[in-house]
Amino acid sequence: MRTxxxxxxxTALAAAAALTSMAACSGSDGSDGAGGSGKGKAxxxxxxxxxxxxxxxxxxxxxxxxxxxEGTTEMGSAxxxxxxxxxxxxxxxxxxxxxTYTGGTMGEALKKAGGDxxxxxxxxxxxxxxxxxxxxxxxxxxxxxxxxxxxxxxELGGASGDVMKDQVQNSTPxxxxxxxxxxGDVKKVGQEDVRGVSATHYSGTIDVxxxxxxxxxxxxxxxxxxxxQLALAGVTTQTVDIWVDENDLLVKKTERGEMKTGTxxxxxxxxxxxxxxPSDRPETSDTVxxxxxxxxxxxxxxxS
Numbered sequence: 275m276r277t278x279x280x281x282x283x284x285t286a287l288a289a290a291a292a293l294t295s296m297a298a299c300s301g302s303d304g305s306d307g308a309g310g311s312g313k314g315k316a317x318x319x320x321x322x323x324x325x326x327x328x329x330x331x332x333x334x335x336x337x338x339x340x341x342x343x344e345g346t347t348e349m350g351s352a353x354x355x356x357x358x359x360x361x362x363x364x365x366x367x368x369x370x371x372x373x374t375y376t377g378g379t380m381g382e383a384l385k386k387a388g389g390d391x392x393x394x395x396x397x398x399x400x401x402x403x404x405x406x407x408x409x410x411x412x413x414x415x416x417x418x419x420x421x422x423x424x425x426x427x428x429e430l431g432g433a434s435g436d437v438m439k440d441q442v443q444n445s446t447p448x449x450x451x452x453x454x455x456x457x458g459d460v461k462k463v464g465q466e467d468v469r470g471v472s473a474t475h476y477s478g479t480i481d482v483x484x485x486x487x488x489x490x491x492x493x494x495x496x497x498x499x500x501x502x503q504l505a506l507a508g509v510t511t512q513t514v515d516i517w518v519d520e521n522d523l524l525v526k527k528t529e530r531g532e533m534k535t536g537t538x539x540x541x542x543x544x545x546x547x548x549x550x551x552p553s554d555r556p557e558t559s560d561t562v563x564x565x566x567x568x569x570x571x572x573x574x575x576x577x578s
Contacts, residue, residue: 324462324476327518328455334522336448338547339364343371345543350536353378359395362551363446366399370552396552400424403556414567419556422564430568447544450516450527454478457514466517468525469543473517480512482531512538523547 340362348354354377361369373393375381384406385391394405401423411418454460454476463475512531519525529540 324460325455327462327474328451328460328476331516331518331522331524332448332451332455335451335524335547336363336446338523340369340547340549340551341447341544342546342549343369343542343544345541347540348536349378349538350533351378352535353380355381360546360549360551361397361447363448367397367446368399368551368553369397371395371397396555398555403561405556414562417560417562419561420564420567421556421561426565447524447527450514450524450529453480453514454516456480463515468517468519471519471525473519473525475515475517477513477515480514482510482512 340360342360344356344358346354346356353375355373355375357371357373359369359371361367361371371394373395375384375391375393381391384393390407390409392407396403401421403419403421405418406420407418410420414420457478457480459480460476460478463477465472466475467473510531512529515526515528516524517526524544526544527540527542529538531538
């Protein structure tokens with residue numbers, strides 16, 4: 275009983291940590307944006323100041339409400355992964371992604387806990403679901419999905435849980451634009467090719483703690499806890515680059531920074547704005563609640 279309980283809890287906790295890393299990596303891998311006008315509009319944007327141009331991009335990208343996504347992320351020695359699917363942001367983060375772990379301690383923990391290194395995830399305004407495959411189902415009574423309530427995770431993690439909840443629920447494509455606007459350090463790099471599409475490249479450096487304070491609903495206690503976490507992780511600033519097509523839509527975003535465990539590096543692409551986003555929740559009969567798993571772990575942890 276002790277072994278199966280430990281495996282079940284290890285799987286659930288690994289999935290929670292892995293999927294909330296989406297706060298740093300909601301992105302995609304495509305090139306074509308939604309409709310719009312042609313060269314005349316592109317020339318007008320090119321002549322505008324970086325701040326004025328990015329305000330227009332933030333408005334247009336935020337209003338698009340959904341996109342197909344694919345990307346890669348590395349977070350020091352903790353994790354390297356790739357993700358693909360579709361996300362929406364009409365009312366918080368929603369969508370369906372397949373996340374594949376290609377290396378790092380988090381990916382190894384997931385495999386040891388019974389996963390196969392690949393997670394199917396479904397995101398909703400107040401919760402998300404994870405399917406880690408047959409290995410996980412074998413340790414959860416045959417149920418394929420674990421449900422994670424953001425509220426429960428926030429309560430479990432205290433101040434750090436509040437930060438995680440805030441970041442995941444606000445992890446939308448226009449946040450990269452918002453970050454550059456808030457940085458006060460944005461500059462236009464020039465025109466570049468992104469998968470066959472001419473795009474305007476902007477770059478800037480952001481103070482992570484300061485940006486979070488400006489653009490979150492966290493109170494003073496929560497922000498203090500977040501700053502402490504950043505200090506422990508050795509995180510101070512990040513360089514953010516975005517590429518924008520002639521329709522004022524993101525086609526690419528990169529983020530780079532240093533941590534005590536190594537380099538954070540995320541390369542993301544966006545395509546097919548306005549795409550339909552899967553909205554079906556897994557069947558209740560095929561779902562186990564993360565909070566229930568915690569109760570079972572506490573009850574059975576001392577069993578032989």
